[in-house]
Amino acid sequence: LAKTTQPISMDSYEGQEVNITCSHNNIATNDYITWYQQFPSQGPRFIIQGYKTKVTNEVASLFIPADRKSSTLSLPRVSLSDTAVYYCLVGDMGNTDKLIFGTGTRLQVFP
Amino acid sequence: DSGVTQTPKHLITATGQRVTLRCSPRSGDLSVYWYQQSLDQGLQFLIQYYNGEERAKGNILERFSAQQFPDLHSELNLSSLELGDSALYFCASSARTQSSYNEQFFGPGTRLTVL
Numbered sequence: 001l002a003k004t005t006q007p008i009s010m011d012s013y014e015g016q017e018v019n020i021t022c023s024h025n026n027i028a029t030n031d032y033i034t035w036y037q038q039f040p041s042q043g044p045r046f047i048i049q050g051y052k053t054k055v056t057n058e059v060a061s062l063f064i065p066a067d068r069k070s071s072t073l074s075l076p077r078v079s080l081s082d083t084a085v086y087y088c089l090v091g092d093m094g095n096t097d098k099l100i101f102g103t104g105t106r107l108q109v110f111p
Numbered sequence: 112d113s114g115v116t117q118t119p120k121h122l123i124t125a126t127g128q129r130v131t132l133r134c135s136p137r138s139g140d141l142s143v144y145w146y147q148q149s150l151d152q153g154l155q156f157l158i159q160y161y162n163g164e165e166r167a168k169g170n171i172l173e174r175f176s177a178q179q180f181p182d183l184h185s186e187l188n189l190s191s192l193e194l195g196d197s198a199l200y201f202c203a204s205s206a207r208t209q210s211s212y213n214e215q216f217f218g219p220g221t222r223l224t225v226l
Contacts, residue, residue, distance in 0.1 A: 023117025034214075040218075041220070041222070042117075042219065042220070043113065043200070043201045043203065043218055043219060043220055044154065044201075044203075044215075045217065046214045046215070046216070046218050049214070081137070087153070087154075099156035101146075101153045101155075101156075102153045103152060103153040104153055
């Protein structure tokens with residue numbers, strides 16, 4: 001399973017766009033990139049998943065460059081309710097033996 | 112609401128004791144995963160079951176064990192509890208295990224406090 005590196009924490013203000021970058025230099029051909037969001041004392045919640053280029057859903061966008069060694073989760077116009085921990089996972093989710101969420105990125109949104 | 116239920120929500124016990132955490136996956140999901148999350152730490156994968164059989168093992172202690180029953184609910188058994196076992200324990204389920212797209216749906220967790 002590819003090791004991921006993401007910032008420990010980030011601060012933002014309401015209405016701003018937030019970009020969280022995850023590095024995964026050892027990503028394998030079959031690996032997907034998946035992001036989860038976790039609020040305090042709750043289980044993580046799936047946000048978005050992608051393999052290459054750009055993926056967009058109603059919550060976020062995921063940008064993946066051609067070499068796939070990194071990815072960027074983009075949250076448009078954040079609100080206070082986006083304050084959470086964001087985890088980047090890389091792997092073949094169907095066949096991985098270990099799923100490593102790591103410590104994630106703690107996003108704090110201020111009014 | 113993810114559709115995954117966990118009981119109990121809170122559990123307080125003493126060192127040396129044994130507890131059982133229960134998880135009911137989303138309807139139709141065959142895979143169940145267990146995770147441990149200590150204070151201010153990331154999630155640690157413990158174990159995965161698929162349709163009643165153990166499929167993958169993570170950093171699970173020998174004092175811990177799990178099983179998945181024919182009705183697909185799962186139980187995580189923690190024995191000889193130590194203070195360091197105090198944590199949030201999450202269960203997750205997913206529909207498929209042979210696909211690279213394998214979204215996991217997490218339950219609300221069980222908060223275990225060992226005194």
